Amino acid sequence: MWTAASVLVLLFALPLLTTAQQCDNANPCQFTGGDAYTKTAEVTSSNGVLTQTVTVDISDVTIEWLTTKRRTYNGGIPGPTFRLKAGDNLALTLVNNLGPQPIGVHNEYRDPNSTNIHTHGLHISPMEPQDYVFLKVGPGETYNYNFQLNENQNAGTFWYHGHHHGSAFFQVASGMAGLLIVEDEWSSMSAELAAISCPTNCDKEVPMLLGKFLDYNGGEDSFAEVQNDIGDPFRLDDTVTTSEGVTLSAYLTDQQTGVSAYMVNGQVRPVITMQPGEIRRFRMVNAGPRDQLLLTITGCEITILAYDGVYVDTPYSQDFIFIPTGGRCDAAVRCATAGTYELRSGNNITHGPSLGETDIYGGVIATIEVTGAAMSMSFPTATPAKPSYLDDLRTVEDSAIGGRYVVELGPDPYLNRERFTNATYYRYNFDVDTIQEWIFTNTDEDDGHPLHLHVTHFQVISYNSYPGPINGEVGGGVGAGDAFAYYDLNGNLCDQQHKDFYPDTVNPSITVDTTYLGHDTNDRNLAGYARLGEFRDVLLIPPLASVKVRFIAADYIGPYVLHCHILNHEDQGMMMVTYSAPAGQASQSPWESSGGHNPGTCSSTDVYPDILQNTIAAGNKHAVSNGWLTTLLMLMVASINFL
Numbered sequence: 201m202w203t204a205a206s207v208l209v210l211l212f213a214l215p216l217l218t219t220a221q222q223c224d225n226a227n228p229c230q231f232t233g234g235d236a237y238t239k240t241a242e243v244t245s246s247n248g249v250l251t252q253t254v255t256v257d258i259s260d261v262t263i264e265w266l267t268t269k270r271r272t273y274n275g276g277i278p279g280p281t282f283r284l285k286a287g288d289n290l291a292l293t294l295v296n297n298l299g300p301q302p303i304g305v306h307n308e309y310r311d312p313n314s315t316n317i318h319t320h321g322l323h324i325s326p327m328e329p330q331d332y333v334f335l336k337v338g339p340g341e342t343y344n345y346n347f348q349l350n351e352n353q354n355a356g357t358f359w360y361h362g363h364h365h366g367s368a369f370f371q372v373a374s375g376m377a378g379l380l381i382v383e384d385e386w387s388s389m390s391a392e393l394a395a396i397s398c399p400t401n402c403d404k405e406v407p408m409l410l411g412k413f414l415d416y417n418g419g420e421d422s423f424a425e426v427q428n429d430i431g432d433p434f435r436l437d438d439t440v441t442t443s444e445g446v447t448l449s450a451y452l453t454d455q456q457t458g459v460s461a462y463m464v465n466g467q468v469r470p471v472i473t474m475q476p477g478e479i480r481r482f483r484m485v486n487a488g489p490r491d492q493l494l495l496t497i498t499g500c501e502i503t504i505l506a507y508d509g510v511y512v513d514t515p516y517s518q519d520f521i522f523i524p525t526g527g528r529c530d531a532a533v534r535c536a537t538a539g540t541y542e543l544r545s546g547n548n549i550t551h552g553p554s555l556g557e558t559d560i561y562g563g564v565i566a567t568i569e570v571t572g573a574a575m576s577m578s579f580p581t582a583t584p585a586k587p588s589y590l591d592d593l594r595t596v597e598d599s600a601i602g603g604r605y606v607v608e609l610g611p612d613p614y615l616n617r618e619r620f621t622n623a624t625y626y627r628y629n630f631d632v633d634t635i636q637e638w639i640f641t642n643t644d645e646d647d648g649h650p651l652h653l654h655v656t657h658f659q660v661i662s663y664n665s666y667p668g669p670i671n672g673e674v675g676g677g678v679g680a681g682d683a684f685a686y687y688d689l690n691g692n693l694c695d696q697q698h699k700d701f702y703p704d705t706v707n708p709s710i711t712v713d714t715t716y717l718g719h720d721t722n723d724r725n726l727a728g729y730a731r732l733g734e735f736r737d738v739l740l741i742p743p744l745a746s747v748k749v750r751f752i753a754a755d756y757i758g759p760y761v762l763h764c765h766i767l768n769h770e771d772q773g774m775m776m777v778t779y780s781a782p783a784g785q786a787s788q789s790p791w792e793s794s795g796g797h798n799p800g801t802c803s804s805t806d807v808y809p810d811i812l813q814n815t816i817a818a819g820n821k822h823a824v825s826n827g828w829l830t831t832l833l834m835l836m837v838a839s840i841n842f843l
């Protein structure tokens with residue numbers, strides 16, 4: 201018997217049902233999002249051990265109506281969440297079930313089927329069988345990791361992902377990433393913090409692995425484009441055209457379709473349900489792998505608890521959260537009144553000066569539905585003590601500094617005017633357990649780069665006056681060429697250039713704007729700046745910034761890898777290796793240092809091995825020879841002889 205009401209329900213429900221059913225790869229439509237937020241499956245250690253097999257394989261991944269073949273951990277996006285405690289042993293068997301692959305080129309996208317696992321942010325040994333990222337687990341191979349967490353490992357939000365040089369971007373963009381949470385001891389937390397944290401109040405934790413795993417519309421460095429570059433046979437089937445007569449790739453590339461969502465635990469724009477006044481602990485990882493997040497939740501309150509898995513000294517309220525790719529933030533979130541709120545990312549004019557043209561994702565990431573009975577909760581006002589390897593180094597005596605180093609970023613993909621050479625090409629060596637003071641200098645006047653250091657966090661000490669140089673395109677001006685040259689702030693060509701630079705082709709005039717951005721004096725309540733004294737393992741180095749950091753090279757001997765966490769840049773060579781040597785041996789073979797002098801200025805007295813020395817003697821500005829010139833000269837000599 202049809203009642204008027206049921207007919208009405210049918211009339212309204214039918215179009216919705218049919219729309220949902222019609223969408224598939226041949227008939228794409230915009231993603232609707234709106235499913236209830238779900239946590240990723242968690243695996244928790246017991247009796248100090250977590251044993252797990254992680255299998256990498258090609259899997260069919262379905263997101264709403266879209267089905268694609270992806271490289272995954274255990275068949276899903278993201279991989280399982282690991283919950284550990286300080287001192288635990290993480291025994292991971294990595295099984296690589298991927299097939300044969302073409303031979304690739306160093307510092308280009310390559311090796312789609314070779315992999316490894318990096319435990320991002322842990323204070324852990326960088327040697328096998330632990331966090332050695334130059335390990336290559338090839339197609340058909342299995343590797344038994346044995347990660348021994350430090351007894352004093354700080355509790356916090358970390359993650360793991362593939363880190364094979366050449367396929368890091370491709371695999372993370374494919375979805376090969378997972379959360380790694382080191383839980384606090386209940387007794388170390390204040391009542392307010394314990395009230396929103398595991399182990400007793402896990403229901404208040406909202407772990408979110410955020411990633412742009414549908415990166416089909418980003419042009420040059422998008423997942424779709426890198427699939428082509430790297431020779432991935434599992435691309436979208438473009439023999440099928442949609443009812444509108446376009447291929448699926450073309451549909452997904454169209455910005456208007458809104459498919460390029462930043463996913464939350466593999467979900468598109470999920471709904472997080474909270475009660476008015478309730479406080480939840482958002483554990484957010486920006487798995488990127490190339491965009492930064494500048495998050496806001498208009499109408500709700502945000503209290504910052506930790507960045508990159510290290511607690512801030514005192515929680516503070518802030519109306520935005522900036523997480524560069526690779527970074528994390530633990531934030532306590534409260535929405536006082538019932539309603540619908542948005543967790544959204546986007547740049548805005550306030551923060552613009554600190555970010556330049558750095559890529560910031562724009563769009564809604566999740567919805568927060570606030571409903572039900574009001575609750576009365578308080579934000580934490582204190583955080584647990586930090587372990588001694590994260591001691592405050594802001595006021596250490598100059599004489600206590602055990603080594604200094606400069607890392608110059610830019611143009612991408614260069615660090616210190618070189619591209620990545622190999623795993624044992626150590627650019628700087630230091631003694632284990634010494635205090636290190638490093639300066640990160642970004643010569644790029646447009647883009648920030650998020651710099652990541654392995655093994656340890658570093659403390660942000662100061663933002664300094666920018667000493668130069670700046671990099672500009674050869675010939676001056678945008679689009680003049682694809683080689684870069686370094687200039688001082690007066691527009692004069694620097695003495696030292698990077699290895700691939702050919703000064704004989706240069707018109708040493710620079711037309712780019714060399715205005716200094718004033719990073720030492722700007723208001724630091726801007727997204728591009730960390731608060732002084734905070735710890736990070738990924739730090740955005742804003743355009744034309746010079747940032748001083750310090751860290752204790754505690755406990756571990758081995759390679760300290762640093763790289764840009766825009767993984768496109770990393771795969772193309774924006775990575776270098778430094779080395780923590782046994783005490784007293786940093787200056788000895790095989791840990792011979794590269795000299796301790798670094799670029800970072802234009803001074804002719806600066807020496808840096810393997811940097812091209814551009815002799816600017818009077819009348820001899822282009823005196824540097826290179827292979828091509830030598831060949832030309834030899835040919836000329838040969839032809840003279842012939843005549």
Ligand SMILES: [Cu+2]
Nearest residue numbers: 649764766769
């Ligand atoms: Cu970069």
